[in-house]
Amino acid sequence: MTFFYVYVISSVKTRDLYIGYTQNLRDRLSAHNTGKNHSTKHKKPWKLIYFEGYIDKKDALGREKFLKSGSGKRYLHKQLTNYFQN
Numbered sequence: 001m002t003f004f005y006v007y008v009i010s011s012v013k014t015r016d017l018y019i020g021y022t023q024n025l026r027d028r029l030s031a032h033n034t035g036k037n038h039s040t041k042h043k044k045p046w047k048l049i050y051f052e053g054y055i056d057k058k059d060a061l062g063r064e065k066f067l068k069s070g071s072g073k074r075y076l077h078k079q080l081t082n083y084f085q086n
Contacts (some may be wrong), residue, residue: 001037004060006067008050008076010083011043017076018046021064025051049083 005025009018009032010081018040022028029048054060066072077084 002053004054004057006020006052006060006064007048008080009040009046010049011040012045012047014043015084017049019064019067019072021060036053041054 002023005022006027007022007028009020009029010016011018018032020028025048029046031037032040032046033044034051035044040046052063054063056072067076
C-alpha cells in the first residue's frame with residue numbers, strides 16, 4: 001500500500017516553517033537538507049516537526065493546501081504549542 005504524507009519542517013537556523021507533501025518522508029527530508037529543494041536550500045538544516053499520513057493522494061494534497069492557509073497555520077500553532085514555546 002502506498003501512503004502519502006503531509007509534513008512540516010522547521011529551519012534550525014531561522015525557525016521558519018515549510019509545509020509539503022511526499023510519498024517518502026526520509027528521502028524528502030534528506031533532499032531539503034542537502035539543498036536539492038530550491039525553496040529551502042538557503043535555510044538548512046531542517047528538522048521534521050509534524051506529519052500526517054493518508055492513503056489517498058487527493059486527501060493529502062487537500063490537507064497540505066489547508067495547512068498552508070491562515071486557518072491551517074493557526075491549527076499548527078495550536079497543535080504544536082509546546083514546540084513554539086521553546
